[in-house]
Amino acid sequence: MTRRRSALLLLVVATLAWGVPPATARPSFALARIELVFQNGRGDITVPLRYPDLRVYATLQFTGAGILRATWKVDGRILATVAEPVVFGEILMFAIPRTVPLPTFEPGLHRVALEVVQPRPAFKLPEITYFVTAEDYEDFKKRMEKLQ
Amino acid sequence: MPSHRRPGKGCARAWFPVLFLTLWASSPLAAQAPPPQPPASGVAVTARTPEPGSLILERRPAITVTLEDPQAVLDPKSVAMEVDSADVTLFLKVAPGRVTYVPASDLTPGEHNVKFTAADKTGRAIEPVEWKFKIRRFAAFEEASIGGDLTASLERALRKPIKEPKDDSGVSKKTETPLHLFSGNLRVDGLLKEGDFTAKLNSNVRYVDEFRPRARPKSDKDKLDLANYLITFDRKPLNLEMGDLVVNEGFFGAPNLARRGLQFQANDMDDRGLKLTLFGTRYETIKGHHPFFGVEEDKESLLWGGALTWAPFANRDWLKLHSMNVQGHRFSTAPGANVGTVVSGEEGDLWSFGTTSILFGGRLKLATEVAFSEFDTDTTNEFKEESDKAYRGTIEGMHDVAMLLDSPVTVKLGAEYSYVGFRFRSPANPGLQPDREGYSLKKDTLWKIATLSLGFSAFNDNTDRLDLLPRVRTHSWNTALTLAPPDLPSLVLNYSRSLQRSYYEPEVFGPKRIDNFQNTYGFNTSYGREAWSVNLGGSVNFFHDETLTLQAGDKTTWTATAGMSLKPVQSLSISPSFNFNRIDDKDKVVFLRDNTQVRRRVYGDTLTGTLTLAQEFIPKILNLDIQVSGSSTQSSDDTVDSQTYGGVGRLTWNVGNLFWDWGKQALSLRMNFNRVKDHVIPQDRNEIGIFMIIDLLAPYKL
Numbered sequence: 001m002t003r004r005r006s007a008l009l010l011l012v013v014a015t016l017a018w019g020v021p022p023a024t025a026r027p028s029f030a031l032a033r034i035e036l037v038f039q040n041g042r043g044d045i046t047v048p049l050r051y052p053d054l055r056v057y058a059t060l061q062f063t064g065a066g067i068l069r070a071t072w073k074v075d076g077r078i079l080a081t082v083a084e085p086v087v088f089g090e091i092l093m094f095a096i097p098r099t100v101p102l103p104t105f106e107p108g109l110h111r112v113a114l115e116v117v118q119p120r121p122a123f124k125l126p127e128i129t130y131f132v133t134a135e136d137y138e139d140f141k142k143r144m145e146k147l148q
Numbered sequence: 149m150p151s152h153r154r155p156g157k158g159c160a161r162a163w164f165p166v167l168f169l170t171l172w173a174s175s176p177l178a179a180q181a182p183p184p185q186p187p188a189s190g191v192a193v194t195a196r197t198p199e200p201g202s203l204i205l206e207r208r209p210a211i212t213v214t215l216e217d218p219q220a221v222l223d224p225k226s227v228a229m230e231v232d233s234a235d236v237t238l239f240l241k242v243a244p245g246r247v248t249y250v251p252a253s254d255l256t257p258g259e260h261n262v263k264f265t266a267a268d269k270t271g272r273a274i275e276p277v278e279w280k281f282k283i284r285r286f287a288a289f290e291e292a293s294i295g296g297d298l299t300a301s302l303e304r305a306l307r308k309p310i311k312e313p314k315d316d317s318g319v320s321k322k323t324e325t326p327l328h329l330f331s332g333n334l335r336v337d338g339l340l341k342e343g344d345f346t347a348k349l350n351s352n353v354r355y356v357d358e359f360r361p362r363a364r365p366k367s368d369k370d371k372l373d374l375a376n377y378l379i380t381f382d383r384k385p386l387n388l389e390m391g392d393l394v395v396n397e398g399f400f401g402a403p404n405l406a407r408r409g410l411q412f413q414a415n416d417m418d419d420r421g422l423k424l425t426l427f428g429t430r431y432e433t434i435k436g437h438h439p440f441f442g443v444e445e446d447k448e449s450l451l452w453g454g455a456l457t458w459a460p461f462a463n464r465d466w467l468k469l470h471s472m473n474v475q476g477h478r479f480s481t482a483p484g485a486n487v488g489t490v491v492s493g494e495e496g497d498l499w500s501f502g503t504t505s506i507l508f509g510g511r512l513k514l515a516t517e518v519a520f521s522e523f524d525t526d527t528t529n530e531f532k533e534e535s536d537k538a539y540r541g542t543i544e545g546m547h548d549v550a551m552l553l554d555s556p557v558t559v560k561l562g563a564e565y566s567y568v569g570f571r572f573r574s575p576a577n578p579g580l581q582p583d584r585e586g587y588s589l590k591k592d593t594l595w596k597i598a599t600l601s602l603g604f605s606a607f608n609d610n611t612d613r614l615d616l617l618p619r620v621r622t623h624s625w626n627t628a629l630t631l632a633p634p635d636l637p638s639l640v641l642n643y644s645r646s647l648q649r650s651y652y653e654p655e656v657f658g659p660k661r662i663d664n665f666q667n668t669y670g671f672n673t674s675y676g677r678e679a680w681s682v683n684l685g686g687s688v689n690f691f692h693d694e695t696l697t698l699q700a701g702d703k704t705t706w707t708a709t710a711g712m713s714l715k716p717v718q719s720l721s722i723s724p725s726f727n728f729n730r731i732d733d734k735d736k737v738v739f740l741r742d743n744t745q746v747r748r749r750v751y752g753d754t755l756t757g758t759l760t761l762a763q764e765f766i767p768k769i770l771n772l773d774i775q776v777s778g779s780s781t782q783s784s785d786d787t788v789d790s791q792t793y794g795g796v797g798r799l800t801w802n803v804g805n806l807f808w809d810w811g812k813q814a815l816s817l818r819m820n821f822n823r824v825k826d827h828v829i830p831q832d833r834n835e836i837g838i839f840m841i842i843d844l845l846a847p848y849k850l
């Protein structure tokens with residue numbers, strides 16, 4: 001947003017200075033910022049095997065208006081697609097659909113990304129990670145209950 | 149001589165008095181007579197060791213019961229003692245005026261419970277006694293433990309997918325699929341407790357080693373990673389946290405800020421009504437083994453601040469006054485480990501003052517905040533910090549307005565006004581949108597199974613009223629009806645309308661550039677039984693762009709989702725899901741084969757399906773897990789036509805401790821596949837990989 005304003009300001013100053021009207025000042029639809037987090041508010045989480053409630057959330061900021069097209073991917077595999085209309089100045093927040101669980105049946109490190117197809121980002125998209133331990137979720141629950 | 153109690157003796161005759169008492173109790177006579185009281189014994193317990201509630205080091209303490217009369221003699225048959233519900237009567241030493249038990253083996257550290265019953269020589273029961281004591285693990289601490297588990301996974305490719313690009317392609321081979329992969333996670337949980345003092349450690353340390361023989365350039369990532377850690381020292385009212393913590397102070401200041409660093413809190417809200425928070429963290433989110441903030445390489449990225457909350461009234465909820473300051477800088481262009489954006493080095497600080505009030509038992513809530521910032525968005529240029537302000541006020545109320553079918557109808561009302569200046573920035577709230585001013589209203593009506601929500605908001609930008617910039621106003625209306633009847637499908641219906649218009653344009657810009665409105669209709673329904681559940685949803689958005697001629701810019705977006713979860717038998721679960729998107733561009737610029745440019749209506753469809761399956765062939769021993777997905781994207785102007793399929797299947801045999809006597813081991817065979825088919829730029833890439841994996845889970849406790 002700020003960059004759009006700054007760019008716009010520069011454009012106006014340049015226009016006034018050179019006396020040439022801009023072809024268009026309509027802000028183009030572009031991705032300005034993207035942040036991915038798990039439910040712990042961070043870009044990394046450790047969960048037990050077969051954990052059923054792992055969620056990932058995205059917060060996106062744009063310039064201009066248009067339709068966001070993106071794909072949720074885990075370890076390079078497509079899990080779900082997103083098509084969301086965005087209006088000027090709107091911050092878009094959404095989670096991966098509940099109907100598509102993030103896979104937790106494999107111990108080890110897994111990578112989650114939201115691959116934005118439209119608008120094409122001008123920067124590197126983040127990739128967040130989750131680690132699935134070999135401790136079964138049922139055993140994990142029992143351990144937590146015991147601790148409480 | 150230990151006294152022996154023979155619980156079996158006399159039991160055969162015990163049913164006579166029981167039967168008599170039962171019959172007598174059910175007779176009318178019993179209703180008039182007072183309940184029978186056993187005759188009180190003149191013998192009483194005066195002392196117990198270890199003392200009730202005491203904390204001792206001795207693992208085999210002498211557990212004694214001392215009677216008031218040192219010469220008192222108990223009926224040896226009646227004496228009974230339980231330690232942690234285990235009958236130890238056989239091991240009691242019964243002496244006049246005293247009963248003693250010395251455990252034959254060490255008691256475990258922690259809390260223990262003792263129950264003692266007896267009767268005197270005449271058969272009159274003495275008052276039973278029960279007490280608890282604690283055995284500490286170490287001399288210095290009441291409780292001390294460290295434990296966790298190690299997960300280790302060793303993976304080897306039996307058949308490697310052809311993922312790396314060709315030698316002459318010029319593309320980096322960093323993405324090559326590893327031939328060998330070792331990943332491990334060490335969970336460490338620690339606890340120290342002494343009286344009111346508690347220290348805790350929760351952490352996960354990772355080690356990931358991937359062997360990619362052809363990858364160029366080699367990965368420069370650290371193999372060892374301190375994924376997360378949090379050390380907490382707590383002695384009320386003081387609390388110190390080190391590690392991956394969350395700062396939650398103010399709306400503009402640092403709301404739910406997850407960072408690595410330190411946080412100190414003195415929370416005496418109950419007694420003095422004061423709470424002090426001091427924190428120092430990294431400016432942005434980080435990954436890797438950076439254990440503490442403030443070390444040499446971290447000086448380039450620091451965020452620190454403090455907050456003071458004061459509740460002047462006896463009821464602390466009535467009014468809380470909050471003030472905070474936060475400042476920080478980041479001189480690099482790293483936006484954060486989980487963030488994508490373009491940033492320069494930046495620095496700034498912020499002061500914030502606010503109030504919160506919760507009145508009438510939570511039925512009325514008020515909050516205000518005003519904040520001032522000085523911020524430099526690019527430390528590399530000659531422009532320095534610019535100052536600006538932000539403020540907001542919110543009010544929320546709740547009231548029962550009627551009764552309907554014995555359930556209250558509750559109305560919740562909320563209103564907010566906020567102003568965030570053009571140059572306002574918060575170093576601890578990077579997602580805050582500057583240059584925004586407006587208000588929102590919300591009304592929720594709740595009744596038993598139904599909620600009706602209505603909302604309206606109006607915002608505009610260009611808060612500084614700059615003549616050189618346009619000013620855009622956005623109006624939004626939304627309504628939603630949620631029905632959640634028990635044992636029936638739940639339903640959510642929603643509608644929203646949004647209107648945007650630039651009502652001021654600088655003359656140099658010519659005609660106005662933002663004038664659109666959109667209507668969105670949506671629904672979602674879900675229903676679940678023990679063995680299955682289903683979820684259906686859909687929405688359609690009509691976007692009308694009024695700034696361009698004809699229908700140029702008009703778009704309709706359709707979305708449909710369906711998900712299901714089936715468990716036909718206990719050992720099998722299947723979860724398919726589908727997602728369909730259609731973007732209907734009413735007037736899109738299309739290039740024909742001869743490179744001429746025309747405007748046409750173009751559809752872009754994306755269909756995605758995912759199937760997750762889990763089959764337990766032998767419970768807890770042999771499992772099969774599969775997740776496959778496919779996605780097809782096509783557009784009616786033939787510019788896009790591609791299909792992507794991917795999947796992973798894994799057969800796991802939990803072998804217990806077959807290989808070595810430590811933890812649990814599992815052997816797995818995994819198959820990955822992916823296929824990308826593009827009809828526009830003709831290509832059909834098909835990859836299959838097969839991997840053998842050994843997993844280890846090893847819990848430990850020190």
